[in-house]
Amino acid sequence: MASGRSSPTTDDPITEASPGADGARSEAVLRSEAVRVRIRLLDRVLLDRDRGLRRVRRRLTDTLGLRGTTAFDRALLRELAGSNSPGTRHGACAARICPPDGRLLLEYEYPPPDVIPAATGYHGDPVRPEPRPATEIGTRYAYLLARITLRVLAGAFDATPASLVDRIVLNGYRTTGPTRTLLVSTDAIRDSFERLDLDAPAPDPVTCLRLGLGARVSPQPYASLPVEPVADVDLSDCRFVEQTGPTVDLSGRPDLRTLPSAEYAQVIRCLFEALGWSDWTVRESSGADVDALAIDPVGGGVRVVQAWRHGVGAAGVQDLVDTLDNWSAGAGVLVSAGPIGTADRARALGDGRIEVVDGGRLRLMLREHLVPDLVVDPD
Template structure:
């Protein structure tokens, strides 16, 4: 900085005056200049030192900063490494945990799969065991079924053979001891009752046992003037011959028992022989149960109850008829195994159907009638009845004829017996139906009171005595419990008043009244009116 009197130099930061006038001043000026220079140089050095120091400080600070930055970088790197390592460790731990959980889950899955596999294996083993058991059971059941069917086939074949054997032996297997029955028949002659003699013969013949399905109704009458017994028997129908030859087991799906049909020609031959055997046996039994002093011969007819295949009507064709004397019949050796029954009938000059299996009839040697019953003249009582007749108030004879007319309308052939010596029989009827037909004993009770059980038992006794197929008790009143219990067991049918009333309305169109003084047990008012 300059001033008016001199120059001022900065020295070490201070301004020193410099006097330009004088030597001293000069020296002073040189010294000052030196000082100034020195001061300047010192200042410069100081500045340089300061700058150096500043630079060193800056360098130091830079180094410190660098060191700090490096340390920070190292720290950050370390932190990053640590963080990375921590993350890695966390990831590893997580992965280890996940791996452990995965292994645990996999172990659980493996254990579950093992249990499931074991369970499945157990179930499969059980299923296979059940299947084996079921297969074994099915095989056993099938084997049992096969054995049962084979057994059934054998048994049914044996039954057929047994049946054929029974048919073939019907003549050779005649029962003995029939002369004991002759004594019973002879007892009926003690009072000279020839009608009772015929009834006794029927009862004796009816008591002789036959194989099932072969023995039929026997009807007998006696002609004292010719000393001839008229005998009519019911022959079995063609169905008695088994249409099956044998039964055999068929291993089909499903297995079964199949019949092997019998040839028609064989069926015809078997039936023809059976008819001949039954005819010879019946004649032999008739001679055996009758006294030779009374019966010299037998007029025999063998008939079949059947249906006409063309019309469907009931028919009774005669398949064999013959008149034979006791002497002539004794010539036959019926127990001879080689005896031909058909040839024996020809030997006796019998009239035999050429085609009995086809029910081709032959003329009977005599017409069978009901001569042993005293039949009263028929009386048409239906035409003379009121529109609503009182059954209890009817004439007893008219009532019996009304019952006869009712049974005729139902389909039976019926007759009213005479009042004297009728053995308690009011009417007789014949049912011509095959198998279930036969003679019916009818007793009509026109009464206001309950029919006694003794009356029903009496009719049952008459049925047995007359060898009838059944008895029928008809009444305008009612029956007690004892009668209802007894009747079905003894071939007796009961028709009380209300049932009779409905039958008259159904078959004869007669709406009858029953004038009972009191209402029977279990009846209703409409049953009377």
């Protein structure tokens, strides 16, 4: 991207735009907004769980009967991973079902503490972080691990019938280098779990685990203080599945405009992350399929990305211009899965802060950086 109000070149790779006069202020505001949204997402890990996993019970039961326990374990893990929001960092999970005694064994690898933003916000020129107190990071990390544990248990119980799974033994670990520390261990009985009110206002997830399920929970997971397991579970020979949200299979979909909005948003996010953009944070203030903030890989600047499956139109261009103005942002990227009209392209490029990625360029970028064998029809 070019800096200031000069017109960017549409044939060049996406690069960082130098901030203008209000660059430091807009940088601080946007980075602070990204932190706020990230914290909100972490706080809602349990509340935003998939409530529809009971729909897969029949399919998983059939998988167990027709293909055996290993196929069942893998299918269950795929369902749990797919129930996460796109791009979430929830760790990794392994599973083994024990049909004779109605138990499901789970081992979970929690995300590291740096999943909690180390800053509460940003300010100054040059932009500086406002450090988050270590005690707050520790508390938020403990609550996050408890929420993840309850979310996994809720999903696994929902996805399996009571006749098949009556209890779940879950051991949750954090791995640092060669050291693997047990932070949470529980033997959850279905009846006891279903009595928990997971949607209570401001629920204490640690208390839910300890008092509601009799779980052993590390008093200081941030410091990796271990607990003793409630039951010995060794799933070292099982395949761990990353719990990072759904992936998108572009095979058989030659036209990106036919993707559901959520899948298209995942494609755009994966592409920009493949380009090195980080801290992708979704905003909820636009009619676009994607309205996000992300950190540019070159200069570290926060940029606005808006993407549309269908025609952008004058309203779409104006929406991005307004967003840049409202945030005093230095630059933005306008993406469309289809063509962008001559007048709309001229309006966007004439603004001087916007880089345009139309359907043709988007497909070329996907081929180069994400899906080498992608075959798509021209517009």
